[in-house]
Amino acid sequence: MNHYVTYDGNRYLNPLLDEFFGIRDALASESNGALAMRTDIRKEKDGYLMFVDLPGIKKEDIAISYEDGRLTIKVHANTVEKDEKGNPKPFLRRERFSGNASRSYYIGDVDEKNIKAEYRDGVLRLYIPEEKEEQETIHSIKIQ
Numbered sequence: 054m055n056h057y058v059t060y061d062g063n064r065y066l067n068p069l070l071d072e073f074f075g076i077r078d079a080l081a082s083e084s085n086g087a088l089a090m091r092t093d094i095r096k097e098k099d100g101y102l103m104f105v106d107l108p109g110i111k112k113e114d115i116a117i118s119y120e121d122g123r124l125t126i127k128v129h130a131n132t133v134e135k136d137e138k139g140n141p142k143p144f145l146r147r148e149r150f151s152g153n154a155s156r157s158y159y160i161g162d163v164d165e166k167n168i169k170a171e172y173r174d175g176v177l178r179l180y181i182p183e184e185k186e187e188q189e190t191i192h193s194i195k196i197q
Contacts, residue, residue, distance in 0.1 A: 088128060088150040092158075097180075100167075103158075105177040109149065112172045117179070119165040126177065127155040160184070 093104040107115065107128060116127040132151040134142045161184035169180040 088130065088154040090126065090128075090154065090156045092156075100180055100182040101160075103177075103179040103181060105156075105179070106175065107172070107177050108175040110175070115172060115177060117168075117170055117177075119160075119163075119168060122159055122161050122163075123157050124160050124168070124179070124181070125155055125157045127153070129153050 088110075089106070091106040095102045095104075105126060109132065110128055110130050114129045114131075118125050118127075130150050130152065132149045136142055160181050163182050163184055167180075167182040171178045
């Protein structure tokens with residue numbers, strides 16, 4: 054299983070160069086309020102298990118789709134509290150994510166009907182079946 058967002062433990066040895074070349078990813082930019090969607094992937098007997106951190110997100114604000122080998126998770130988070138007049142309450146400091154975020158993973162050609170999802174304790178758990186094996190079909194051509 055492949056996914057496009059990768060993390061290298063030595064990634065931040067030179068953060069100035071990373072920032073200069075625009076290489077910063079969601080894991081490096083949590084301070085800007087982005088929802089990182091940190092993900093762990095574990096190989097299982099007949100597929101993969103993904104654990105995606107979505108702290109403070111309600112289950113009904115998560116959408117998961119699969120198209121052309123890509124699994125996409127979209128999230129809407131509204132952490133803005135409003136007063137009785139409907140105006141946002143002011144903050145001295147704001148670090149929690151509010152807004153829309155998405156992350157895509159390339160998982161290949163899988164049977165999307167067998168993708169299973171569960172959300173509990175701020176963690177989205179996804180079971181992804183093994184990639185479909187392309188079956189060779191041999192057709193005999195009769196010579197006349």
